[in-house]
Amino acid sequence: MSILKLFSGKTPEDHEQKGDELFSFDLWGKAKIEYERALDKLAKTSPQNHELKTRLQEKIHQTKEALALGHEQNADD
Numbered sequence: 001m002s003i004l005k006l007f008s009g010k011t012p013e014d015h016e017q018k019g020d021e022l023f024s025f026d027l028w029g030k031a032k033i034e035y036e037r038a039l040d041k042l043a044k045t046s047p048q049n050h051e052l053k054t055r056l057q058e059k060i061h062q063t064k065e066a067l068a069l070g071h072e073q074n075a076d077d
Contacts, residue, residue, distance in 0.1 A: 012042040012052060019059060028070065032063035 010018075019034030039056045042049060 010037075010041070012038040012045070012049075012056070014038075015041060016052075016056060016059070019063075023059070023063065023066075026066075026070075028063045028066040032060055032067070035059045035063065 015034045015038035019031040019038065022028075022031035022034060035056050039053065039060070042052055042056065046052070
């Protein structure tokens, strides 16, 4: 990966915001992917930002919980 590509494009916060939008529409799988992209970008650009890392990890956990609950409800139907 080139240095230019690493520092161009979306920021971790951009990915987080997109994930939040997707989560609000109950698109939990897509939201999880955006949060994971944010976490990956964060690790490469600002690994010392522990607050954002923790927040993203919590959001990933929330998407997993929502996905599991959704699958459980579908199984009951």
